[in-house]
Amino acid sequence: SQKIEQNSEALNIQEGKTATLTCNYTNYSPAYLQWYRQDPGRGPVFLLLIRENEKEKRKERLKVTFDTTLKQSLFHITASQPADSATYLCALEGDSSASKIIFGSGTRLSIRP
Amino acid sequence: KAGVTQTPRYLIKTRGQQVTLSCSPISGHRSVSWYQQTPGQGLQFLFEYFSETQRNKGNFPGRFSGRQFSNSRSEMNVSTLELGDSALYLCASSSGPQGNQPQHFGDGTRLSIL
Numbered sequence: 001s002q003k004i005e006q007n008s009e010a011l012n013i014q015e016g017k018t019a020t021l022t023c024n025y026t027n028y029s030p031a032y033l034q035w036y037r038q039d040p041g042r043g044p045v046f047l048l049l050i051r052e053n054e055k056e057k058r059k060e061r062l063k064v065t066f067d068t069t070l071k072q073s074l075f076h077i078t079a080s081q082p083a084d085s086a087t088y089l090c091a092l093e094g095d096s097s098a099s100k101i102i103f104g105s106g107t108r109l110s111i112r113p
Numbered sequence: 114k115a116g117v118t119q120t121p122r123y124l125i126k127t128r129g130q131q132v133t134l135s136c137s138p139i140s141g142h143r144s145v146s147w148y149q150q151t152p153g154q155g156l157q158f159l160f161e162y163f164s165e166t167q168r169n170k171g172n173f174p175g176r177f178s179g180r181q182f183s184n185s186r187s188e189m190n191v192s193t194l195e196l197g198d199s200a201l202y203l204c205a206s207s208s209g210p211q212g213n214q215p216q217h218f219g220d221g222t223r224l225s226i227l
Contacts, residue, residue, distance in 0.1 A: 032213050034215065034216070036218075043117070043203050043220045043221055044205075044216075044218045045218070046215035046217065049213065051213070089156065091216075093211065100158045100161075100169050100170075100171055101146070101216070102158065103148075103157075104155070
């Protein structure tokens with residue numbers, strides 16, 4: 001069955017460093033991959049979408065890579081700030097018109113001053 | 114532009130009761146998806162409605178149902194509530210069918226079953 005895993009439940013990073021979060025998937029060939037940020041008590045907020053034919057996408061301090069051979073996506077936050085502390089979710093959807101969207105369990109990122 | 118609105122924000126019910134949750138999508142969005150979020154299972158897809166038709170359905174029992182109205186507003190109903198139904202229920206809208214479109218989430222309805 002399809003499976004999606006995010007590298008760790010929690011990640012602690014010193015302010016100013018680059019945070020790297022990992023999303024791995026198996027038994028799956030997603031056409032798209034999305035990253036979301038979720039703050040406590042709030043709904044997820046969309047950050048970036050990357051397609052299977054794209055290797056990398058950037059938005060301000062954020063960068064996402066998508067390696068369909070390794071079945072892995074990396075999410076980077078450069079020059080991290082305490083305000084970046086949140087839970088980050090990756091989500092995959094298959095390329096079938098009847099597919100469903102699957103979310104990873106999330107990585108809780110803490111940026112310490 | 115107003116975001117996705119979910120009502121109510123909090124709800125307490127007892128086992129065996131039924132509940133209806135409401136979601137108003139972003140204006141112009143025709144796709145509405147529902148998710149259940151729990152600490153143990155994470156964010157799980159319930160179903161998606163697009164132009165009043167259920168397009169996709171997740172692996173949930175028939176007690177979970179939904180519908181979408183002509184103005185794209187959506188409701189989700191859970192009948193015969195069980196303790197395990199306690200969760201944060203999130204609604205998300207997008208301009209097109211779920212897939213290559215960002216999902217815009219509301220802040221959810223926190224449902225507690227006693």
